[in-house]
Amino acid sequence: MIRHLPWLLTGLVGAVSLGVVAVSRGETVNALWIVVAAVCCFLVAYRYYALFIARHVMKLDPTRPTPAIRRADGLDYVATDRTVLFGHHFAAIAGAGPLVGPVLAAQMGYLPGTLWIIGGVVLAGAVQDFMVLFISMRRDGRSLGELIRMEMGQMAGTIALFGAFMIMVIILAVLALIVVKALAESPWGMFTVAATVPLAMVMGAYTRWIRPGRIGEVSILGLVGLLAAIVYGQAVAQSPVWGPLFTFTPVQLCWILIGYGAVASVLPVWLLLAPRDYLSTFLKIGAIAALAVGIVIMAPPLRMPALTAFANGGGPVFSGGLFPFLFITIACGAVSGFHALIASGTTPKLIASETDAPLIGYGAMLMEAFVAIMALVGAAILDPGIYFTMNSPAALIGNDAASAAHAVSAMGFAISPETIAQTARDVGEHTIISRAGGAPTLAVAMAEIFSHVVGGPAMKAFWYHFAILFEALFILTAVDAGTRAGRFMLQDLMALAVPRLNESKSQIPGFVATALCVAAWGFFLHQGVTDPLGGVNTLWPVFGISNQMLAAIALMLATAVLFRMKRDRYAWVTLLPTAWLLVCTLSAGWLKLFSADPAVGFLAHGAKFSAALAKGEVLPPAKSLEQMERIVFNDRVDAALVAVFLAVVVSLMVFTLRTCIASRRSAVPTVNELPPHPVAA
Amino acid sequence: MSLIATLRRMARLMVGVPDYDDYVRHMAAHHPERPVMDRKAFFRDRQEARYGGKNGGRCC
Numbered sequence: 001m002i003r004h005l006p007w008l009l010t011g012l013v014g015a016v017s018l019g020v021v022a023v024s025r026g027e028t029v030n031a032l033w034i035v036v037a038a039v040c041c042f043l044v045a046y047r048y049y050a051l052f053i054a055r056h057v058m059k060l061d062p063t064r065p066t067p068a069i070r071r072a073d074g075l076d077y078v079a080t081d082r083t084v085l086f087g088h089h090f091a092a093i094a095g096a097g098p099l100v101g102p103v104l105a106a107q108m109g110y111l112p113g114t115l116w117i118i119g120g121v122v123l124a125g126a127v128q129d130f131m132v133l134f135i136s137m138r139r140d141g142r143s144l145g146e147l148i149r150m151e152m153g154q155m156a157g158t159i160a161l162f163g164a165f166m167i168m169v170i171i172l173a174v175l176a177l178i179v180v181k182a183l184a185e186s187p188w189g190m191f192t193v194a195a196t197v198p199l200a201m202v203m204g205a206y207t208r209w210i211r212p213g214r215i216g217e218v219s220i221l222g223l224v225g226l227l228a229a230i231v232y233g234q235a236v237a238q239s240p241v242w243g244p245l246f247t248f249t250p251v252q253l254c255w256i257l258i259g260y261g262a263v264a265s266v267l268p269v270w271l272l273l274a275p276r277d278y279l280s281t282f283l284k285i286g287a288i289a290a291l292a293v294g295i296v297i298m299a300p301p302l303r304m305p306a307l308t309a310f311a312n313g314g315g316p317v318f319s320g321g322l323f324p325f326l327f328i329t330i331a332c333g334a335v336s337g338f339h340a341l342i343a344s345g346t347t348p349k350l351i352a353s354e355t356d357a358p359l360i361g362y363g364a365m366l367m368e369a370f371v372a373i374m375a376l377v378g379a380a381i382l383d384p385g386i387y388f389t390m391n392s393p394a395a396l397i398g399n400d401a402a403s404a405a406h407a408v409s410a411m412g413f414a415i416s417p418e419t420i421a422q423t424a425r426d427v428g429e430h431t432i433i434s435r436a437g438g439a440p441t442l443a444v445a446m447a448e449i450f451s452h453v454v455g456g457p458a459m460k461a462f463w464y465h466f467a468i469l470f471e472a473l474f475i476l477t478a479v480d481a482g483t484r485a486g487r488f489m490l491q492d493l494m495a496l497a498v499p500r501l502n503e504s505k506s507q508i509p510g511f512v513a514t515a516l517c518v519a520a521w522g523f524f525l526h527q528g529v530t531d532p533l534g535g536v537n538t539l540w541p542v543f544g545i546s547n548q549m550l551a552a553i554a555l556m557l558a559t560a561v562l563f564r565m566k567r568d569r570y571a572w573v574t575l576l577p578t579a580w581l582l583v584c585t586l587s588a589g590w591l592k593l594f595s596a597d598p599a600v601g602f603l604a605h606g607a608k609f610s611a612a613l614a615k616g617e618v619l620p621p622a623k624s625l626e627q628m629e630r631i632v633f634n635d636r637v638d639a640a641l642v643a644v645f646l647a648v649v650v651s652l653m654v655f656t657l658r659t660c661i662a663s664r665r666s667a668v669p670t671v672n673e674l675p676p677h678p679v680a681a
Numbered sequence: 682m683s684l685i686a687t688l689r690r691m692a693r694l695m696v697g698v699p700d701y702d703d704y705v706r707h708m709a710a711h712h713p714e715r716p717v718m719d720r721k722a723f724f725r726d727r728q729e730a731r732y733g734g735k736n737g738g739r740c741c
Contacts, residue, residue: 074707076730078699081682087691213724215693269732270725274696277732281695346697481732 007047014040021114021306028301031377034114035295038373042366045122050130050362057562057570058134060354064676067141067349077141079352082359089347090364091281093129093339094288096175096475097332097547098372100438104540105329106379106387107317109307112326113376120327120334121369124577128335128551130361131558131574132343137357138673141349144340145492148557148652150672151564156655158496160553163648164341165489166641167546169517171338172482173524174543175475176261177535180253180525181437182468187246188237188428189465190253193472194246195229196276203275215278222279230465234428254529257479258522265483265514273480280474287446287470291374294449304380304387309412316392316411317436318537319599324588327580328544333372335581337550339365375438378445385415386423386432390441393534394434395621404433428461436536439475443467486517527634532621542638545589549649552581556656563660564671582653589646593639602642606635697731698724 017037021029054060068079080088105113135147142150145164149157183190202225203218211217236242248256264272313321318329332338343361351357379387388408389397397407401417408415424432427447432440447464451457490513495501501509528535555578562571595601598608610632612619622628663670682690690700701723708717718726 072707072711074704075699075726078703078707080694080699081687081690083687084691084694088694091695207724212721213698215696215698216689270728273732274728278696282692285695350694350699484732 007044010040011044014044018118022111025306028303029306031295031300031302031381034110034302034373034377038114038118038370041118041122042370045126046358046363046366049122050126050358053127053130053362053573054355054358057567057573058131058357060134060357061676062353062355064138064354066137066351066354068352070674071140071349076346077349080350082352082356085347085350085352085356085360086364087285088350089342089360090367091285092342092345092347093336093364094284094368094371095332095478096178096439096471097336097338098368099375099442099471100178100540101330101333101544102372102376103379103438103441104317104391104436104536105326106304106376107308107315107391108311108322108326109305110302110376110380111306112311112322113330114373116326116330117334117369117372117376120330121365124551124555124580125333125335125339125369126362126365127573127577128337128554128558129339129343129365130358131561132340132554133348133351133357133361135558135561136344136348137351137354140674141346142344144344144554144557147344148553151557151560152652152655152659156652158493159648159651159655161489161493163546163553163645163652164550165486165493166644166648167337167550168482168486168489169520170524170539170543170546170641172261172479172486172521173528174536174539175482176254176257176479176521176525177528177539178437178439179257179472179475179479180250180529181435181536182439182443182472183248184250184253185247185431186237186429186468187243188233188461189468189472190246190248191233191236191242192226192229192465192469193476195233196226196279196469196473196476197272199225199229200272200276200279203278204271207275208270218275219278219282222275223283226279226283226469230462230469233465234461237428250529251526254522254526257525258518260476261479261483261522262514262518264480265487265518266511273477273484276473277477277481280470280477283470284474287467288371288374291378291446291449292370294446294453295374295377298449298452300377300381300449300452302377302380303382304384308384314599316388316396318541319597320541320588320591320595324584324591325541327584328541328548328588330372331544331547331551333369333375335548335551335577336368337547337552337554340550340554375442378442378449381448382441382445383415383419384413385409385419386444387441388413389415389420390432390435390444391438392434393436393532393537393621395532395534397434399431399433401433426457426460427464429464434534436534438536439468439471443471483514483517483521486521487513490517527637530630531634532623532627532631538634538638541588541592542641545585545592545642546645548581548585549589549645552578552585552649553652555581556652560656560659560663561671563663564669565673566663566669568664582649585649586646589642592642593646602635602639606632606639609635698727 014037017033020033021037068077071077102113136142145157145161148160203222206218311322385408389404397404401420405415405417405420443464446467447460450463451460528539531538555574558574559571559578591600592602596604598605609628613628622631701720
């Protein structure tokens with residue numbers, strides 16, 4: 001009993017902190033309450049729930065050889081120290097998602113987001129990562145598509161593979177859109193990000209020829225280069241010659257990114273992708289750690305209300321009410337389907353013992369949820385007036401400080417034009433109005449926190465551009481790596497249709513697949529950039545729906561596996577989050593398709609605009625009949641996309657049900673695990 | 682393993698490079714007849730495996 005005492009205490013502290021966060025109204029709450037509540041809840045969940053799943057649901061067996069033992073080759077399959085592997089896995093799952101979603105969700109106040117991140121990760125997100133890792137670990141580290149094929153049949157596997165490809169496309173488009181939003185009309189930001197390309201190439205040459213394999217050395221070299229780029233970026237931005245050369249409109253940036261994606265994904269990996277990955281990975285880990293330290297030192301008060309009026313819908317950042325849209329807006333951080341691809345990627349091939357799986361699978365996801373909590377805190381410590389100025393579409397609040405201040409004050413968050421202009425000056429930007437996408441908002445928050453700790457107000461502009469660079473850098477790495485991964489997914493799918501393709505040694509299928517992949521995400525990026533509503537408003541919900549659907553698919557696989565193992569009585573562990581995700585995504589998808597409110601439903605929005613078009617009218621925010629046609633077309637494409645996602649998830653639901661019923665009828669386990677002990681060869 | 686060594690290994694594995702000495706030990710123990718890559722070849726092999734192949738997926 002004594003050994004439970006410290007945990008009981010941790011739980012109590014967590015419960016009290018959560019209580020303070022939840023019931024305070026009117027008085028200001030310190031951000032540390034949220035941080036403490038989250039950390040305590042995560043520790044207790046790890047100690048009890050993760051171990052419960054490990055011991056009773058999975059029955060992890062330390063004597064059972066993992067893929068790293070069974071197929072040891074010193075390269076892909078290596079038994080790795082669990083602390084080292086934790087770092088590897090965390091770096092692979094943590095990206096821009098947990099930083100963006102919570103910032104957008106802050107429009108409803110900090111409370112709904114906090115509760116969903118904490119509850120979601122403990123009961124759904126971490127369970128999903130852990131279960132997929134477990135399933136893959138017992139099957140030689142196979143990938144999600146193969147696992148679904150093994151346990152639920154060929155057809156189910158192909159549908160899942162197709163769904164995963166579509167999700168990849170949407171993720172790439174949304175990530176690229178965030179970069180566009182952050183770098184448009186910002187010569188300082190654009191210069192520093194552009195400087196990373198030649199910088200990475202120099203680093204690539206260094207690791208290729210001068211000192212091969214010296215990752216540490218070359219990363220330090222790169223970091224010095226990056227800091228120099230940020231420092232000189234200010235002078236470049238202010239120069240009458242250079243400033244305009246690095247100032248781009250969103251549409252120009254969109255084409256630059258599409259061109260970049262196409263070229264970068266066919267360059268040799270050592271030249272650009274690998275060195276930039278070093279920089280972005282280490283910078284990401286460093287910035288996350290610094291943010292945690294900064295929040296603890298500064299202990300800022302939360303200025304956003306716990307709940308805003310937008311919890312009922314009608315918010316400017318994304319449309320729709322708390323249910324179901326909060327639960328798809330915060331995807332990564334609470335539960336992210338994309339992790340199923342990572343947890344069935346390199347990690348299961350590196351795990352040394354089955355009993356390391358809770359730390360890696362469950363623990364790393366808790367860590368990501370902590371990152372999401374910090375992002376939420378970042379958004380909530382800003383003046384709400386600034387938050388809504390930055391995150392509302394220009395169609396609602398206009399483009400100048402006076403109109404924005406007027407519109408945002410009318411929302412109930414009083415702000416003066418002077419404050420808006422001053423904030424922009426502080427961070428060294430021309431304007432901060434309508435910079436949706438999460439990254440710029442978080443950068444302003446990080447500039448507040450970092451400048452409080454190091455450098456004071458004079459350093460704000462530096463820290464702002466540091467934060468923008470850090471986010472843009474790893475998003476660009478993801479665009480590059482994602483285009484390559486998407487290309488292989490597409491080639492696999494094409495090979496299923498035309499088996500001859502896989503045998504040909506020609507480069508052409510590769511180029512065709514790359515071009516198709518870039519064209520696919522480029523289409524949605526262009527749509528988002530030219531969307532008069534700002535793009536994030538439209539695309540982020542589609543991304544959220546798709547990501548949560550992949551999570552539902554992964555959890556359905558886990559449920560099917562538990563049934564096939566004859567562990568039905570523990571199936572609630574995965575059924576509970578599956579049911580919740582299905583309810584959220586199916587209702588969100590349904591609303592996005594069929595809601596009569598044009599702000600929410602794609603079809604209603606399209607119908608409204610096409611009716612006006614038939615009468616020759618131009619409805620704002622469109623400015624011409626051509627824009628009207630584009631809006632109608634985009635609405636229909638988005639509706640079709642959501643319909644495809646719904647079809648994918650519903651069909652996999654049927655496959656899961658079939659698998660579960662079949663295994664109920666069988667008296668013995670039918671699962672396709674490898675035997676616990678290798679047969680002597 | 683000392684803290685510094687753990688962090689070093691962690692940082693290298695984060696970008697897809699496992700421990701070279703582990704690889705050499707594995708080859709010596711299990712495949713003494715096969716040629717062993719030197720550090721440079723090992724590094725290039727791992728770089729290609731991480732980025733060139735199907736493991737390019739990083740999270741959102």
